[in-house]
Amino acid sequence: MSVWVDFRVLKQSVGIEQVLGFYGVELQRVGHNQLRGRCPLPTHGSQRSGQSFSVDTAKNVWACHSASCSKLRQGRVGGNVLDLVAWLEGCSIQNAALRLQERWWGGRASDHQLLASKGSLRSSPPPLPRLRFSLRLHGHPYLEERGVHPCTSTWFGIGYYTGSGFLHHRVVFPIHDSEGQLVGYAGRSLDGGEPRYLFPPGFHKSQVVFNLHRAVWGSARCALVVEGFFDCLRVHQAGYRNVVALMGVTLSEVQEQLLLARFPKLVLMLDGDAAGRRASQQLAERLKGKVSLSVVEVPSGRQPDQLSREEMESLLFEASIAPGA
Helix, strand or coil, rough: CCCCCCHHHHHHHHHHHHHHHHHCCCCCECCCCCEECCCCCCCHEEEEECCCCCCCCCCEEEEECCCCHHHHHHCCECCCHHHHHHHHHHHCHHHHHHHHHHHHHHCCHHHHHHHCCCHHHHHHCCCCCCCCCCCEEEECCCHHHHCCCCHHHHHHCCCCCCCCCCCCCCCEEEEEECCCCCCEEEEEECCCCCCEHHHHHHCHHCCCCCHHHHHHCCCCCCCECCCCCCHHHHHHHHCCCCCEECCCCCCCHHHHHHCCCCCCCCCCCCCHHHHHHHHHHHHHHHHHHEEEECCCCCCCCCHHHHHCCHHHHHHHHHCCCCCCC
């Protein structure tokens, strides 16, 4: 029986930068969404055009501007992620799609793909594909400067990335889906330069809740919801294993369903700034009647990761949340 594959969904949801990383292709970032370097295609034989290969990660397309290379490809300058795999592996577009599906979805059409083909999910982004590779990360003094213990860094798998690409010289956070499968990485600048956080091109953080797969354990009946990665690390480090992060101040419909399907109680512990206060108020109104809800007010102008363990325990005691919960 033939394997079902949706070319359109693959082209939209499988990032070209991830694919290049899988094949060991290293390019230099020359702009926010632009990569450039030596052409990795077997059709490239020119020694003079060393930087002819370019990638637009926002559009998920590539091009080689070497005349001799494009000539061997019937005059085609570039293409999409399927074309790239087809040329790299010397196979048809159909086989390239099947190989991508095998690596990113384990060979099976995802539920989203099947629904998308029927037009049921046109308004929502595709689910995050599972990565078939992992990055080698290292320890860095910045983590301890932020109050993150080495054992916490190891538990969450975070570290400093020295390789090439958009995460170069950033502290990197692995992101998993609700089943614990790796779906992406986010990088944080060390000097506070903008953008402070970078996500992979095409990555929809609204489709996942950070640390959800760890927060769902045994008798956990409640989720402690914070905004950011470091909030999550520090609260977990204080003994609250059921903490999750929205990776922002908003709660998407997908994130809401992920949480409500697993926890009968939620505790909001957003930042103590104006945006956090406003979001807490809006979410309390939105979730009213859907779940048992408590709102913890972090001191004005501060974030959960800036609180001492004693301060966290005092605030959460009032919400009937004890360490170890």
